[in-house]
Amino acid sequence: MTNEALQNLIGLWFPNPDADKVSNVVEITETEEGSEETKTQEPINPSLLEFSEEESQFLNILVQPEQLHSLMKQLKSNSETNFDYLYCLSGVDWGAELGIVYHLESTTHRHRIVVKVKTADREGPNFDTVSNIWKTADFHEREVFDFFGVKFNNHPNLKYLFLTEDWEGYPLRKDYVDEINMVIK
Amino acid sequence: MNISLGITKTIHDWLFSVMPEGLASITEMVLIAAVYLAVFAVFGLYLVLLERKVAAWFQLRMGPNRVGFKGLLQTLADALKLVSKELTGTEKADKFLYNLAPYFVIISALMALAVFPFTQEFQAFDINIGIFFLIAISSIGVIGILLGGWSSNNKFALIGAMRSGVQTISYELSIGLSLLTMVLITGSLQLSEIVEVQKNGWLIVQGHIPAIIAFMIYMIAGTAETNRAPFDMVEAESELGAGFHTEYSGMKFAYFFLAEFINMFIISAIATTVFFGAWLSPFGITESIPWLGVFWFLGKVFVIVFLMMWFRWTFPRLRIDQLLTLEWKYLLPINLVNIVVMAFIVWQNLIIQL
Amino acid sequence: MDTTTVNSNFKSEEYFINMGPQHPATHGVLRLLLTIDGEIIKKVEPDLGYIHRSIEKMCERDSYQQIVHLTDRMDYLSSHINNEAVCLTVENALELEVPERVKVIRTIIGELTRIASHCLWWGVMGMDVGALTTYFYGFRDREMVNDIFEETCGARLTMNYNIPGGLMYDIHPNFIQRTKDFVAHFKTKIPEYDKLLTGNVIFQKRMKGVGILSKEDAISFGASGPVGRGSGYSCDVRKHHPYSALNKVTFNESLKTAGDSLARYEVRIMEMWESLSIIEQLIDNIPEGDYKVTTKAVIKLPKGEYYQKVEAARGELGVYVISTGTKNPYRLKFRSPGFSNISLLNHIAVGGKIGDLVASMATLDIVVPDIDR
Numbered sequence A: 001m002t003n004e005a006l007q008n009l010i011g012l013w014f015p016n017p018d019a020d021k022v023s024n025v026v027e028i029t030e031t032e033e034g035s036e037e038t039k040t041q042e043p044i045n046p047s048l049l050e051f052s053e054e055e056s057q058f059l060n061i062l063v064q065p066e067q068l069h070s071l072m073k074q075l076k077s078n079s080e081t082n083f084d085y086l087y088c089l090s091g092v093d094w095g096a097e098l099g100i101v102y103h104l105e106s107t108t109h110r111h112r113i114v115v116k117v118k119t120a121d122r123e124g125p126n127f128d129t130v131s132n133i134w135k136t137a138d139f140h141e142r143e144v145f146d147f148f149g150v151k152f153n154n155h156p157n158l159k160y161l162f163l164t165e166d167w168e169g170y171p172l173r174k175d176y177v178d179e180i181n182m183v184i185k
Numbered sequence B: 001m002n003i004s005l006g007i008t009k010t011i012h013d014w015l016f017s018v019m020p021e022g023l024a025s026i027t028e029m030v031l032i033a034a035v036y037l038a039v040f041a042v043f044g045l046y047l048v049l050l051e052r053k054v055a056a057w058f059q060l061r062m063g064p065n066r067v068g069f070k071g072l073l074q075t076l077a078d079a080l081k082l083v084s085k086e087l088t089g090t091e092k093a094d095k096f097l098y099n100l101a102p103y104f105v106i107i108s109a110l111m112a113l114a115v116f117p118f119t120q121e122f123q124a125f126d127i128n129i130g131i132f133f134l135i136a137i138s139s140i141g142v143i144g145i146l147l148g149g150w151s152s153n154n155k156f157a158l159i160g161a162m163r164s165g166v167q168t169i170s171y172e173l174s175i176g177l178s179l180l181t182m183v184l185i186t187g188s189l190q191l192s193e194i195v196e197v198q199k200n201g202w203l204i205v206q207g208h209i210p211a212i213i214a215f216m217i218y219m220i221a222g223t224a225e226t227n228r229a230p231f232d233m234v235e236a237e238s239e240l241g242a243g244f245h246t247e248y249s250g251m252k253f254a255y256f257f258l259a260e261f262i263n264m265f266i267i268s269a270i271a272t273t274v275f276f277g278a279w280l281s282p283f284g285i286t287e288s289i290p291w292l293g294v295f296w297f298l299g300k301v302f303v304i305v306f307l308m309m310w311f312r313w314t315f316p317r318l319r320i321d322q323l324l325t326l327e328w329k330y331l332l333p334i335n336l337v338n339i340v341v342m343a344f345i346v347w348q349n350l351i352i353q354l
Numbered sequence C: 001m002d003t004t005t006v007n008s009n010f011k012s013e014e015y016f017i018n019m020g021p022q023h024p025a026t027h028g029v030l031r032l033l034l035t036i037d038g039e040i041i042k043k044v045e046p047d048l049g050y051i052h053r054s055i056e057k058m059c060e061r062d063s064y065q066q067i068v069h070l071t072d073r074m075d076y077l078s079s080h081i082n083n084e085a086v087c088l089t090v091e092n093a094l095e096l097e098v099p100e101r102v103k104v105i106r107t108i109i110g111e112l113t114r115i116a117s118h119c120l121w122w123g124v125m126g127m128d129v130g131a132l133t134t135y136f137y138g139f140r141d142r143e144m145v146n147d148i149f150e151e152t153c154g155a156r157l158t159m160n161y162n163i164p165g166g167l168m169y170d171i172h173p174n175f176i177q178r179t180k181d182f183v184a185h186f187k188t189k190i191p192e193y194d195k196l197l198t199g200n201v202i203f204q205k206r207m208k209g210v211g212i213l214s215k216e217d218a219i220s221f222g223a224s225g226p227v228g229r230g231s232g233y234s235c236d237v238r239k240h241h242p243y244s245a246l247n248k249v250t251f252n253e254s255l256k257t258a259g260d261s262l263a264r265y266e267v268r269i270m271e272m273w274e275s276l277s278i279i280e281q282l283i284d285n286i287p288e289g290d291y292k293v294t295t296k297a298v299i300k301l302p303k304g305e306y307y308q309k310v311e312a313a314r315g316e317l318g319v320y321v322i323s324t325g326t327k328n329p330y331r332l333k334f335r336s337p338g339f340s341n342i343s344l345l346n347h348i349a350v351g352g353k354i355g356d357l358v359a360s361m362a363t364l365d366i367v368v369p370d371i372d373r
Helices: A002-013 A017-023 A032-036 A065-077 A136-150 B003-018 B021-058 B076-082 B094-113 B130-151 B156-187 B191-200 B207-226 B250-275 B288-312 B322-346 C002-006 C055-061 C064-071 C075-092 C100-128 C132-154 C175-198 C199-205 C215-220 C244-248 C262-285 C339-344 C345-349 C354-364 C369-371
Strands: A050-052 A061-064 A086-092 A098-103 A113-118 A127-130 A150-152 C014-019 C031-037 C040-047 C304-312 C315-323 C333-337
Touching: A002 A050, A002 A061, A002 A065, A032 C064, A061 A065, A061 C064, A061 C339, A065 A113, A065 A127, A086 C315, A086 C333, A098 B156, A098 C075, A098 C132, A098 C315, A136 A150, A136 C339, B003 B021, B021 B076, B021 B094, B021 B288, B076 B130, B076 B250, B094 B130, B094 B250, B130 B156, B130 B191, B130 B250, B156 B191, B156 B207, B156 B250, B156 B322, B191 B207, B207 B250, B207 B288, B207 B322, B250 B288, B322 C014, C031 C354, C040 C345, C040 C354, C055 C064, C055 C333, C055 C369, C064 C075, C075 C100, C075 C304, C075 C315, C100 C244, C100 C262, C100 C354, C132 C175, C175 C199, C175 C262, C244 C262, C262 C354, C262 C369, C315 C339, C333 C339, C339 C369, C345 C354
Parallel strands: A061 A113, A127 A150
Antiparallel strands: A050 A061, A086 A098, A098 A113, C014 C031, C031 C040, C304 C315, C315 C333
């Protein structure tokens, strides 16, 4: 599938309830129609997901933490998308926000996609686990837990994988300070 | 006249002339034990060297070649190092059993040496149940291994010890039965008589097909009995670290190590005695020079020792369940059938006499 | 009672054993917490991080040229391919077209690296199942590859031959001849490997039907490289996302469908043949030209996100770079093959014996610095 087709398909899964009200379209058949309708006022996204292809070689989907798990489940189980291979799961500290980047590939269709989820909560960030969808996420999520302090709800075995139990702080966060072990230039 | 016999006879006579009879016998026994101990300790060390050289040969390497001429003193140097090393052990070990274990292993190994007929009349102890004695003694060694593994208070050692128990009990059967097959021909357990019978042809020739089967089973079981690859479940360095002797160091470790090699020698020596005519030369070519028997005996032993080394450096290790399957499902039934076949052959007098 | 509460998670027959961090079969400082019932494995829990150097954090501080040097220290047995991954990421981001010569040389050395890595794996594989002799046979042939590397790039293991924009130096004049000699030599040696180990009845019994990984599980666990391909999962990055000169050569993806330890073993042996064939196709056709394009002294990637995957000797190595347009990456993540592969160890080892665990672990071909990064 091309990125555009993917965007059209996946966008429909999570329709934005607000998009309806503003853009007076009776039925959401075409997502672009909706955005044309409301162009004059302000561009309201017809989907709860944000799509972008800027500054990346893949289609990026930004999803709200609440929708993360159901989106991921659909991405894998839907036969047209069938993203059965989670090849990279990275935690990222965007400064104000913490987030996870999921790189997905389908071994049947060979298309690739990137899903991102962010939260502004730096004290107790938590997302739903995807380890029940892709088994590889088990270890990758534990790695993120180690280094970013992001908790994963419903994770079967969420404890430090690399760090010792008594480690303080989250080393890969940007605000982590360790004057002894870190060489800063 | 036998050279070795001459010397021992002189000493014997001299001892009995200067001491009362009882004391003289004890002194004589101690002397013989000391000689055996010294000779075989050094002998064991050279078996280690031989193994290292053979391994190197198999593995495209040079092997030890720095200490002494062509590395001949390498293992002596190793032994010196081990003697001088600190004896470490675990704090929670059962100290008494832990210290006892290596002696069990090494003593049982050395005890077996007493009965081998190295050449005519050169035999420390010609017991009339020779074969039985050998089988009995060689299975005592496993108690040492079990003790060592258990008392070390280390799980890897314990697994190794338990494996050893399972393995030895199983393969003991095959060793016993395969030797029993040969005893059917000789009709005696006494080693000197077994040799006597073989003057009409080595038993492996006399017993032809069943004897060859018995020898093959004996070699497999014997390798397992000495805990050598491909049956080295007990040590299994890639699985258990060092198995039962994980917690031993210095000289205590050296005892285990030395015992392994002496056991290898014993297994080969039994095979030589029972299957290959002990010190008898092939076709009696050196019958007129009896002391050459020692060289024939050792020569045959070394061929079999080499065979065991060959196994070790070419085969991967079996898994514990495969090890037991091999014994109980294959070797044991074959062995039992083999005994019947041998009995039939002896009954019908189908043995080959040269 | 105290003991029952402490051990409430264990059944009475089960006990707990600590395999590693110093253990001969864990190939480095990997620690496995095993729950065992007699000889039977009930649970394997890897405990990682004993040599974690936080390479990802170091990358955020270093320039792109420096990062290349850090990647050697991840999977040190496929250091060249790791270097290549970072260089390709940087070159793609800069939209830099490297000369054909560079691409071909990178591919040849990459495949030589793969062979060297598989040689070492083969030796260690034999050692883990108790055949100590294989180790020396594997090393004998690996040594020849290392000699070739040494002549060309001055290093045997951590080569650093790639730089963003090309290669550090041109190849040594002897390189082509020595590589040809090696290919001819190694073709006679793989059958020897088969004779010594593959055909051995004990070995076959140890490997067949042990550590089974189904295709679905392989994908779900993110298995890649020979581990995935042993389960019939077509995951060769060289086939699906070819890079450097790999689109110029024809080769078969080594696939086995059994999914057991033997299948993973056979895949690696087949891969050695394929790598030889790739080298043969390229070695006579190294195009003339420059060995690098000059880049600026300070490389700044345009703002954006870049992902590049390559097929390292152990599987798919991914480099994920987030750049904010400065001379350092904002975030750099290495998706290492070993990390995903170790996570399926519990799945394939449970129910087997201790010996099976060691054998299965050997077929995963783990390199601990690759897992820990």
